[in-house]
Each structure stands twice: as C-alpha cells, then as structure tokens.
Amino acid sequence: MALSAMEIYKLLPQTNCGDCGFPTCLAFAMQLANKQVSLDDCPHVSEEAKQELASASAPPIQLIKVGSGEREIELGKETVLYRHEETFHNQPGLGALVSDELNDEELQEKFSYFKEFSYERIGETIAFELVGVKNDSGDPGRFAEVVGLLLESTGQIPVLISQDPEAVEKAFSENAELAERRPLIFAATAANSDKMAALAAEHDAALAVKGNGLEELAELTPEIKEAGVENILLNPGTEEPLATLQEMTQIRRQALKNNFRPLGYPTVSLVEGDDPQEQLLDAATYTCKYNDIVLIEDAKAWQALPLTVLRQNIYTDPRVPPTVEAKAFEVGEDLDENAPVLMTTNFALTYFTVASEVETSRVPSYILTVDTEGQSVLTAYSSENLNAEIAAKALKESGLEDKLNHREVIIPGYIAVMSGSLEVESGWDVVVGPREASGIPAFLRDYTPGEGQ
Ligand code: SF4
Numbered sequence: 293m294a295l296s297a298m299e300i301y302k303l304l305p306q307t308n309c310g311d312c313g314f315p316t317c318l319a320f321a322m323q324l325a326n327k328q329v330s331l332d333d334c335p336h337v338s339e340e341a342k343q344e345l346a347s348a349s350a351p352p353i354q355l356i357k358v359g360s361g362e363r364e365i366e367l368g369k370e371t372v373l374y375r376h377e378e379t380f381h382n383q384p385g386l387g388a389l390v391s392d393e394l395n396d397e398e399l400q401e402k403f404s405y406f407k408e409f410s411y412e413r414i415g416e417t418i419a420f421e422l423v424g425v426k427n428d429s430g431d432p433g434r435f436a437e438v439v440g441l442l443l444e445s446t447g448q449i450p451v452l453i454s455q456d457p458e459a460v461e462k463a464f465s466e467n468a469e470l471a472e473r474r475p476l477i478f479a480a481t482a483a484n485s486d487k488m489a490a491l492a493a494e495h496d497a498a499l500a501v502k503g504n505g506l507e508e509l510a511e512l513t514p515e516i517k518e519a520g521v522e523n524i525l526l527n528p529g530t531e532e533p534l535a536t537l538q539e540m541t542q543i544r545r546q547a548l549k550n551n552f553r554p555l556g557y558p559t560v561s562l563v564e565g566d567d568p569q570e571q572l573l574d575a576a577t578y579t580c581k582y583n584d585i586v587l588i589e590d591a592k593a594w595q596a597l598p599l600t601v602l603r604q605n606i607y608t609d610p611r612v613p614p615t616v617e618a619k620a621f622e623v624g625e626d627l628d629e630n631a632p633v634l635m636t637t638n639f640a641l642t643y644f645t646v647a648s649e650v651e652t653s654r655v656p657s658y659i660l661t662v663d664t665e666g667q668s669v670l671t672a673y674s675s676e677n678l679n680a681e682i683a684a685k686a687l688k689e690s691g692l693e694d695k696l697n698h699r700e701v702i703i704p705g706y707i708a709v710m711s712g713s714l715e716v717e718s719g720w721d722v723v724v725g726p727r728e729a730s731g732i733p734a735f736l737r738d739y740t741p742g743e744g745q
Contacts, residue, residue, distance in 0.1 A: 295345070297325040303341040304334065311335055327352045327548065328371055328378060352547045353556050356523040358385070358422075358498045358585075359449035360474040365421050367525070367584040368558035373548055375610060382558075383607035384584050386599060387422025387451060388591030389562060392429045392438040399438060402590070403445035409593060414614055414640050418600045424451035424478065424562070424587045432459035436466040443469050450475040451587060453562070455502075457487035464495055471495040476585070478502070478560065479527055485512050489519035498523035500560050505529070506542060510554035525560040525585065533574045536561060537581060544582040558584030568595060579603055613666030614640035620690040623647050624656030629697040632657040632741050634725065634732070635683060636704060637664040637672050645729045653733035660701070662686040669704045680713035687718050698742040702735075 301321035312333040314320040323329040324345075331337060331345055355369035365385050372378045388406050390399060403423070410419040423446055427435040435454060442450055452460050452475055460477055464470050475495075479502035480488035492499035499521050503509030509526055516524055528539035540559055546552040561583050563575045572595045575586045579602055588595060608614060618638045636646050638661040650657050662683055664672035672678035687693075687701060699720045703711060705727035714722050726735050 295325065297322040300324050300345060303337070303344055305336045305338075307336065309336065327551065330371075351556075352551050353544075353558065354524070355382075356498060356525065356558055358474060358476050358523060360472060363421070363447060363449055364474070365449070370544070370582075371548070373544060375606060379609040379611060380607050382584070383603050384579055384586055385421040385449070386591070386596065386603065387424055387448070387585065387587040388420055389424045389426060389453070389564065389587050389589050390438075390442075391426045392431075392435050394438075396441065399441055400445060403442060406448060406591070407446040409596065411597075413601065413604060414644055415616060416604060418596075418604070420448055420591060420596070422451050422476070422585065422587060423448040424453045424476075427452075427454035427456060427459045430456070432456065432462040435459040436462040439463040439470060440467045443467055443473065449473065451478055452476070453478045453587075455479060455481055455484055457484050457491060460488065460491050464491065471497070474498070476500060476525070476560070478562070480512065480516060482508055482512065485516060486519070489516045489521050492516075492523075493520035496522075498525060500525045500527050501557075502527040502529045506539060506546070506555065509543075510552070513554045513557065524557045526555065526557050527560050527562075533577055536574075537577055540578065540582045560585040561587070563588040565589065568592060571595065572598065575599055576602055580606065615666040616640050616643045616661055618661050618663035618686065620692050621647065621659045621661065622656070623650045623659055624654070627656045627658065627695075629695060630741055631696065632702060632736060632739060633660055633692060633696070633700065634658070634702045635660045635662060635686075637662055637667060637669050637678060639664065639666050639668045639672075642668050642729075646732065649729045649732035650736070653736040655736040655739075657736065658690075658692060658695075660686060660690050660692065670706050673707050673710070678707070678710075680710055680717040683710070683714050684717035684720075687720055696741075700741050702739075705731075 301318050304317040304321055306317050308316045312320045351369045353368045353370050356367050357364055359365055366382050369381055390402050406420050406423050410417055423442055425438050425442055450473055452463055454460055476498040477492055478500040480499055481502050501512050503512060513524055526543055530536040530539050543555045543559060547556040561578045563571045565571055571588055575588050578586050615638045634657055636642050643661050646659055662678055664677040667677050700723060701720050702723045702725040705724055708724040711722040711724055
C-alpha cells in the first residue's frame with residue numbers, strides 16, 4: 293500500500309539540507325508520494341527507512357533492461373505523463389523487422405544495412421538498437437537458422453517474434469550466443485504464457501506479453517513475474533493505430549496515476565503493413581505516446597531519420613540545455629601550431645553547427661567552447677554568462693598557449709563589441725569572425741592565424 297507524504301516525511305532525515313534538489317524534506321516527501329522522484333535522490337536516508345519506503349519509492353513503471361554489454365538498453369522508469377512536468381527518462385528503442393520467409397541473400401543484404409545505418413546528431417550516435425525476426429514460415433528450424441544469421445551479421449539486440457514456444461526454444465538451443473545477447477521474446481499470450489515465461493526465465497531474456505485487452509494483460513503479468521521473469525514489456529494486442537494509442541495511454545495512466553503494478557511496465561509495438569508512409573506515421577505516433585520499443589518493417593533510412601530526430605527531441609531533458617564539454621576541441625586531422633582558434637559557447641547545437649562548418653572548410657582548427665551553462669552566443673552575452681573576463685579565463689585554461697605559436701582567437705561576429713575588452717583581458721589578438729556559422733568555410737579559406745583578417 294502506498295504511503296502518504298506525511299508518512300514518508302516521518303521516515304526522512306528531516307534536516308532540510310536541500311541535497312535532493314528540494315528545499316525541504318516535506319517537499320521531497322510530497323514528490324516521492326506522487327512518484328515524481330526517486331528515493332535515491334536523497335543521499336541521507338537510512339537503510340532502515342529505505343526498506344520501509346521501498347513500496348512507496350518503487351518506480352510506478354519498472355526499469356527493464358534488454359540486450360547485453362555496450363548494446364544493453366534501459367527502458368521504463370518513467371514518472372510523468374507529460375514531458376513538461378519533469379522529463380522523460382529512457383528513450384524508446386528503435387528496431388527493424390524481417391521475415392524468416394526471405395531467402396539468405398535478401399536477409400544478408402538487410403542485415404548489413406541495419407548494421408551499417410548510423411549517423412550523428414547533436415553528439416549522439418543514432419542507429420537501430422534492435423532487429424526482430426518474424427517466424428512467418430511457421431517452421432521452428434528456419435526460424436532458428438535466420439536468428440543464427442542475424443547473430444552472425446549484426447551486433448543489434450535480437451527480437452524473437454513468434455508465439456510458438458518450440459520455435460523460440462529451438463532458436464536458443466541452436467544458437468549458443470543467443471542467450472548471451474539477452475534478446476527480447478515477443479510474445480507470451482494467454483495460450484502460451486507458462487512455456488514462454490519458463491524460456492525467458494531460463495535464458496534471462498526479456499519477455500513481451502501480448503494481451504487481448506488490458507484486463508488480460510493485467511492478469512498475465514503477475515504470473516509471468518512469479519515465474520521469475522524480471523524484464524517484462526507490454527503489448528496491448530491491438531492492430532489499429534487509434535486503438536493502440538488509446539491502450540498505450542491507458543497503460544501509462546494506470547501505472548502513473550493509479551500505481552497499478554500489473555501494468556507498470558514499458559511497452560512494445562510492431563509496425564507492419566504494405567505502406568511505408570503509414571508505417572512511419574504509426575511509428576511516430578507510438579513514439580510520442582507512449583511506446584518504449586518500436587519495431588518497424590524494413591526500417592528504411594528515410595523512415596529512421598524522422599523517427600530518431602523525433603525521439604531525440606522528445607527524450608532530451610527540457611530542464612537542462614544540451615551542452616558539450618567546455619574545452620578546446622580539435623576539429624580535423626593533424627592540427628599544428630598554426631591552427632586557427634574559433635571561440636563559441638558550450639551550447640551543443642551551437643558547437644555542432646560550428647564544428648560541421650569547420651569540417652566543411654577542411655581547415656583543421658581548434659574550437660574553444662566557453663562554459664555558458666548551455667546558452668547560445670547572444671543569449672550568453674546578454675545575460676553576462678559570456679563576457680571578456682569569462683572568455684579570457686577559458687583561453688587561459690584551455691592549454692592552447694602551449695600548443696600554438698600564435699595568440700589569435702576568432703570570435704563570433706555577433707559579439708564583435710567584446711573584441712577590445714577581450715584583447716585587454718587575455719593578451720590575445722582578437723579577430724571578428726562571421727556572424728553566422730555558415731560563413732565560416734569562406735572565412736577560414738582566406739584566413740592565416742597571426743596575420744589578422
Ligand atoms: S536530501 Fe534528504 S535530508 Fe536533504 S532535504 Fe532532501 S529529503 Fe531531506
């Protein structure tokens with residue numbers, strides 16, 4: 293039974309130290325009672341109290357893990373219905389689906405594409421995390437063979453899509469490596485749940501539970517947990533996008549608002565069909581609300597691009613601007629002591645835009661990012677998070693003086709007004725660069741450090 297805020301408060305240290313980010317223990321207790329924070333956020337709570345608080349602090353949506361090693365992904369542990377209330381914590385896994393009815397050549401082609409597909413956006417390497425094999429053939433032997441091919445060809449987390457326990461069992465027995473990769477099995481149903489749960493528990497695999505409606509799901513999950521499966525995902529068994537969206541939303545609401553444990557798990561959807569544009573729309577809808585793994589037929593690059601951008605936008609923390617480290621980054625190869633130095637802020641979007649333009653210029657350069665708490669150049673300048681004193685300190689601490697035979701820094705054109713005071717504060721010569729990052733390639737082509745511009 294959940295504890296009230298006052299009951300939780302009585303078990304906290306009551307020192308109001310503020311280390312949890314709240315001014316008082318009572319404020320923290322209220323948030324904990326509402327499942328908005330984790331008990332781990334208070335570093336001072338005693339072991340005894342921790343045990344008493346366990347039921348109150350258990351996440352309403354369980355944290356589950358799929359995959360192994362560097363490929364492991366964490367899902368769930370969400371605490372809010374709307375991102376602006378706090379943040380969403382664990383972004384959905386994106387994966388592709390293939391049928392075991394394809395021939396080996398077609399499969400190899402798809403697997404190599406899934407393996408190779410990757411790009412970088414705002415410092416994050418984006419790729420498919422999972423690849424699912426559908427047992428369309430109905431033949432356990434062929435299914436096991438294709439799973440074997442998948443394991444040989446890609447490093448992605450395997451998803452075994454079959455409701456036939458014999459096929460899943462064969463995939464494990466014929467492929468020793470499969471259990472080590474900690475796959476996801478899709479799915480246990482009312483008809484096979486005992487056998488699927490036994491397989492998942494034996495191989496420490498995650499198990500998706502597919503219900504014919506939420507009531508059936510809620511009946512199945514306690515039994516599967518009881519059978520020893522730790523990592524459970526939910527699939528409402530709906531086919532139509534609207535029904536799926538409604539069920540996903542209900543699952544999330546029941547878990548967060550009513551603390552209904554049988555539905556307190558992440559969710560998974562398969563997006564299939566003949567129309568790739570419809571698939572994309574469905575997958576995007578489920579990414580918005582409230583899917584934790586989306587597997588899409590074929591997953592072409594043009595589908596993956598908007599989905600991964602959408603995912604990244606939804607799953608960044610709105611309370612914290614995306615930042616990069618404040619330091620001198622080397623962009624390009626073989627930088628020597630004559631390399632140009634461009635100054636900007638540590639706002640991630642600004643840095644990656646500048647870095648991309650420097651790469652385009654093919655002039656190996658240093659980009660010095662000043663710590664402005666993630667503010668862009670003009671915002672930081674107008675809020676005094678970027679001034680001559682702060683910029684001079686960043687130059688001094690960057691170590692660039694030991695690497696270069698010149699003392700010249702290029703500052704963004706928007707803060708040209710700072711050039712005189714920066715020269716005085718730092719002792720460096722200051723060159724005013726272009727206002728927009730897009731002007732950097734042309735600027736660098738005509739620029740020689742030490743000779744001004
Ligand atoms: S960190 Fe713990 S002791 Fe400190 S204010 Fe928060 S709840 Fe109270």
